[in-house]
Amino acid sequence: MRTKIHFKDREISVRARSTPVEIAKELGVDLKGILVAKVNGVLVDLYREINEDCSIEFLDFNSKGGKQVFWHSSSHLMAIAIKELHPEALLGIGPAIDEGFYYDFYNLKLGDNDLPTIENRMKEIAAKDLRFLRKQITKEEGKKLLSTNKFKMELLDQMNGEITVYETGDFIDLCRGPHIPSAKLIKGIKLTKVAGAYWRGDSKREVMTRVYGVTFPSTRDLDEYLKTEAERGKHDHKKIGKELELFETSSLSPGSPFFLPKGAIVYNELLKLAREMDAKYGYQEIITPIMAKSDVWKTSGHYEKYRENMYRVSPFSNEEEEYALKPMNCPFSTVVFKSKTRSYRELPLRFADYGFLHRYELEGTLDGLFRTRLFEQNDAHIFATKDQVEDEIIRVFELMEEVYSLFKFVPIMTLATRPKERIGTEEEWDLGESILKKVLERKGYKYTIKEGDGAFYGPKIDVYVLDFTGRPESAYTVFTVQIDFNLARRFDVKYIGSDNKEHVPIVIHRAVMGSIGRFLGIILENTAGDLPLWLSPTQVAILTVTDKNVEYARKIKEILSKCGLRAELDDSNATLDYKVREKQLKKIPYLAIAGEKEEKAKTIAIRDRKGKVKYGVNPEEFASKCADSISARALDITV
RNA sequence: GCCUCCAUAGCUCAGUGGCAGAGCACCUCACUUGUAAUGAGGCGACGUGGGUUCAAUUCCCACUAGAGGCUCCA
Numbered sequence: 001m002r003t004k005i006h007f008k009d010r011e012i013s014v015r016a017r018s019t020p021v022e023i024a025k026e027l028g029v030d031l032k033g034i035l036v037a038k039v040n041g042v043l044v045d046l047y048r049e050i051n052e053d054c055s056i057e058f059l060d061f062n063s064k065g066g067k068q069v070f071w072h073s074s075s076h077l078m079a080i081a082i083k084e085l086h087p088e089a090l091l092g093i094g095p096a097i098d099e100g101f102y103y104d105f106y107n108l109k110l111g112d113n114d115l116p117t118i119e120n121r122m123k124e125i126a127a128k129d130l131r132f133l134r135k136q137i138t139k140e141e142g143k144k145l146l147s148t149n150k151f152k153m154e155l156l157d158q159m160n161g162e163i164t165v166y167e168t169g170d171f172i173d174l175c176r177g178p179h180i181p182s183a184k185l186i187k188g189i190k191l192t193k194v195a196g197a198y199w200r201g202d203s204k205r206e207v208m209t210r211v212y213g214v215t216f217p218s219t220r221d222l223d224e225y226l227k228t229e230a231e232r233g234k235h236d237h238k239k240i241g242k243e244l245e246l247f248e249t250s251s252l253s254p255g256s257p258f259f260l261p262k263g264a265i266v267y268n269e270l271l272k273l274a275r276e277m278d279a280k281y282g283y284q285e286i287i288t289p290i291m292a293k294s295d296v297w298k299t300s301g302h303y304e305k306y307r308e309n310m311y312r313v314s315p316f317s318n319e320e321e322e323y324a325l326k327p328m329n330c331p332f333s334t335v336v337f338k339s340k341t342r343s344y345r346e347l348p349l350r351f352a353d354y355g356f357l358h359r360y361e362l363e364g365t366l367d368g369l370f371r372t373r374l375f376e377q378n379d380a381h382i383f384a385t386k387d388q389v390e391d392e393i394i395r396v397f398e399l400m401e402e403v404y405s406l407f408k409f410v411p412i413m414t415l416a417t418r419p420k421e422r423i424g425t426e427e428e429w430d431l432g433e434s435i436l437k438k439v440l441e442r443k444g445y446k447y448t449i450k451e452g453d454g455a456f457y458g459p460k461i462d463v464y465v466l467d468f469t470g471r472p473e474s475a476y477t478v479f480t481v482q483i484d485f486n487l488a489r490r491f492d493v494k495y496i497g498s499d500n501k502e503h504v505p506i507v508i509h510r511a512v513m514g515s516i517g518r519f520l521g522i523i524l525e526n527t528a529g530d531l532p533l534w535l536s537p538t539q540v541a542i543l544t545v546t547d548k549n550v551e552y553a554r555k556i557k558e559i560l561s562k563c564g565l566r567a568e569l570d571d572s573n574a575t576l577d578y579k580v581r582e583k584q585l586k587k588i589p590y591l592a593i594a595g596e597k598e599e600k601a602k603t604i605a606i607r608d609r610k611g612k613v614k615y616g617v618n619p620e621e622f623a624s625k626c627a628d629s630i631s632a633r634a635l636d637i638t639v
Numbered sequence: 640g641c642c643u644c645c646a647u648a649g650c651u652c653a654g655u656g657g658c659a660g661a662g663c664a665c666c667u668c669a670c671u672u673g674u675a676a677u678g679a680g681g682c683g684a685c686g687u688g689g690g691u692u693c694a695a696u697u698c699c700c701a702c703u704a705g706a707g708g709c710u711c712c713a
Binding site: 208 | 673
């Protein structure tokens, strides 16, 4: 019996039940660095017999599948080490993740200090050249084998068909595989963190101890990884925010950032951008209360679903009367809509609302500017007829593209469909989801579908942008566009149609920049604090060399300020070296040096953030070039 | 909310069951300097509340805040 094997554009015939290792030999493929085979698109152990005609690929660590298998095997390796050191621990699951792997354990108490011990044990075990042996078993055999572990039993109970275990030395684990041929391929090992995680992601179930790690085929790869991690730390917006004196957090109000003077400038520039864009795209701004009677949220349905996360307040004099700080703006736009009788001729009506929102987020979820309890969105609600919805959402994305292009943000989209808990009719959900699909297709966006992830009142498109590493798995959530059939109905919002009858409009929710604070955080992380000129709190710092030229430096500052530049003067008698260093660390885009030479020639010397110096620059010309860059909201600084 | 870790000066970090250490920042003085740190001096701190102890910043407990995960995210 022979089996036909396709490999790239070749086809060979091999003895039936050959393994990928044997096939590679036939093909003359070098197996150095190869971790796993892909047979008809499915990952397969290198030592598993192949019984059918197939196409084959050989994957090393540089492939997605190779990494996945390598890390999955590493999680087994870790489990072996931990079981040796802590025999009482029960295994949960141990998958590969985007970057590394984890394994969950029950009945295991570990701290960060324990990780090096486990790491070292892993290294010792790996050196032993342990094989990962695949074995097919029956459910009954599995039950015998795993009877002492309730978690594995639970998994086993839900399994149908082929059940496999992997044997590595004395260690046996219920596992679908595949695995790398030997643990000795795992060279660079780093356990990164210990965390608690709920069994099967259910907060009502047991808390497991989750140990995260990452491994590489060489220690050099590991060093490389550690270097990148350190680099990532430099992009942390909380750190940058502190260094650049942009915002503070305070235990006085956890989750509510305090914007310092410099941070307020950046924040307001972003708001200004938001307002300009909304005006340009036909939105009318409204200003609505920061709180309202709780009845409002009962009507909208939020009270029922999110009551625990709302700040409820009452006046001291009347504790009966319950108000709540608004957690979202939606209901208020209906008041504006209903301020007069609306005709279909007025639609679509687009109301922008920038009020402060308060949500009591769980303390463990707060994160700098990314997850806060107080935030402000460039929110808007569009009231439209059924026929207008599609084009209106297209328009939202046009606005988005214009804003995002300023930051070279590349949006990634997901379509979130009806959740289990929802309001509205199935027909409406069908229509909403189909409109969103159509929009995504018309715009030519690539997207993935997240089943059941929609808001309780309507389907939505979630928009993400990449972080500075450009890896999709670490993208930031920025905003959602949602179609809502219910808001208008619940608040009794109607317009008069061309048929002279009352109709209920459809509402579109959108907040193109999401939370302004979070948007700023994303910009900070992406730029590592090197803000574009138009966003920089200080755009140019004027430095004196000695105090002979203080008067001249003041004049320069006045010239630049008059042209609208945010200029600051440092005429202290510190050395120029010192001042340059200080301003560079503050990431100020331009330094204008006003010394003896400059005063004589009536010029300035300009040093940019990258350290390039240009002498003999005319101050007025410099200012007008800067003004151009600012009004264009240019990303790069190239004056 | 759950798990692990952490909390020393404005910042970054040492350290100890027995008087609290540094660098930077800040203030003062000297220096008058040409593109990433001039020198000297000074000011300034053990998150909060309990407990153990002759003695606690140090050990224990609780709380608060922070970091990373989990869950959640209208």
